[in-house]
Amino acid sequence: MPTLNKIRSALAGATGHGGRSMAAPHRSDLRRFRYALTALFALDGFLFAGWVVRIPAVKAQTGASASTLGLALLGVSAGAVATMMVTGRLCARFGNQPVLLACGFLLPLSVALPPLTGSALALGLVLLVFGAAYGGMNVALNSTAVELITALRRPVMPGFHAAFSLGGMVGAGLGGLLAGQLTATRHLLLLTAAGLVVAALAARPLLRFQLPGARRPGGEGPDGTPGTAGPPRPAGRSRRPVAVLGLIALCTAYGEGALADWSALHLTDDLGASAALAASGYSVFAGAMTLGRLSGTTLVERLGPGKVLIGGGVLGCCGMLLGSLAPSVWLVLGGFVLTGLGLANVFPIAIGRAGDLAGPSGVAAASTFGYGGILLGPVAIGFLADWFSLRSALLTVALLAAFASVTAAATRKRVLPEG
Structure with a gap:
C-alpha cells in the first residue's frame, strides 16, 4: 500500500494538483x-x-x-x-x-x-x-x-x-x-x-x-537551438512568395483607402446624395468588411484560403463596378456592401500566409506593401478624378481587386496552402 501511495503521489506531481492534466491550464x-x-x-x-x-x-x-x-x-x-x-x-x-x-x-x-x-x-x-x-x-x-x-x-x-x-x-x-x-x-x-x-x-x-513552437528571442527555436521555430524558413526561397502576397494585400488595401476618402464625395457630387446619406457610404463598407471578417475563419476552414482569396477579389471587383457605375444611391451603397464583404479577408489571409512563410520579416514585408496600398489609393484616385472623372477613378478599385484575384489563382499552388 505505501508503494501504491508513492505511485499516486508521483502521478499527481507530474500532471498537476490532484492528478489533473496540465492540458487544462495550458488551454x-x-x-x-x-x-x-x-x-x-x-x-x-x-x-x-x-x-x-x-x-x-x-x-x-x-x-x-x-x-x-x-x-x-x-x-x-x-x-x-x-x-x-x-x-x-x-x-x-x-x-x-x-x-x-x-x-x-x-x-x-x-x-x-x-x-x-x-x-x-x-x-x-x-x-x-x-x-x-x-x-x-x-x-x-x-x-x-x-x-x-x-x-x-x-x-x-x-x-x-x-x-x-x-x-x-x-x-x-x-x-x-x-x-x-x-x-x-x-x-x-x-x-x-x-x-x-x-x-x-x-x-x-x-x-x-x-506559445508552443514560438520563436524565442535571438531567433532560437523552442528547444533553445539557433534558428527559427518549426520548419526552416529560408529567406531566398520565401522572398518571392512574400512579395506576391504583399502585392495582393496592396491591391485590396488600395480599395479600402480609396473608399475611406472618396466614397462620400462620389455620393454627393456624382449622385446628388445629401451629406447625411453620403456619410453612410464608408460606414456601410466598413460594416460589411467587419461582418466579412467575423465569418472569415469559418470560410477559410470550409473553403481554404486560396478559394477565399480568389472569390473575395471577384466579389470585390463586381461590387465596385456596381458602386462606381450604378445610377442610384441605393445601388451604389449595395455595391459598397459587396465590396466590403469581398475585400474583408484578403488582407488578413495574405499577411498571415506571409508570416507562415517568413516569420516576422514576412509580416513586415507584406504589411509594408499593404499599407502602401492604403496610402496610394486616395492619392491616385484624386489625380485620376482630375484627369478623367471620379467614377472612372473608382473603377481602378475594381481593376485591382480583379488583379488580386487573378494573381492568387495563378500562384495558388506555390504561395497558398491547399484547402
Missing part, C-alpha cells in the same frame, strides 16, 4: 493569450479612429492650410512604413510579445501629442512618432497572431482583423459623440488613459505564456 493560458491579443487589435483600430475624427480640430488649432495639413499627415505614413521592416527584425531578435507590448504602450502615449502642437511642422514631427508606433504595432500584432494561429491550428486571422475593424467603428462613433463635448486635447488624453489600461491588462497574459 486556459492560451485562451487568455488570445483574448489579450484580440484586445490589442481592437485597441489599435480604436486609437487610430479616435485620432482621425479629431483631425479637423487639430487643423484649426495649428492654422494649417489644406495642402500643409496634407504634408503633415504624411508623417503618419512615413513613420509607419519606415518602422515596419525594423519591427520585423526586432521581433526576430527580442521576441514578438515584448515588441508588441512596447508598441502597445507607445501608441496610446503618442496619440495624445498632435493636439499639443501649435504649427504644421510640429504636427508633422509628432505624427512621425505616432506613425512609427502604429506601424510597429501592426507588424508585432500580426507576427504574434501568426504564431498563435499555429498553436491553435485554426485560421483565426480574420477574427483578429475583425476586432481591429470593430475597434475602429467604436473609436469613430465615440469620437463623433465627444467632438462637441470635449476639446481634442482632452478627448485624446482620455484615449491615452484607456489605451494604457488595456495594454497593462494585456501584458501579463502575453508575457507569462510561451
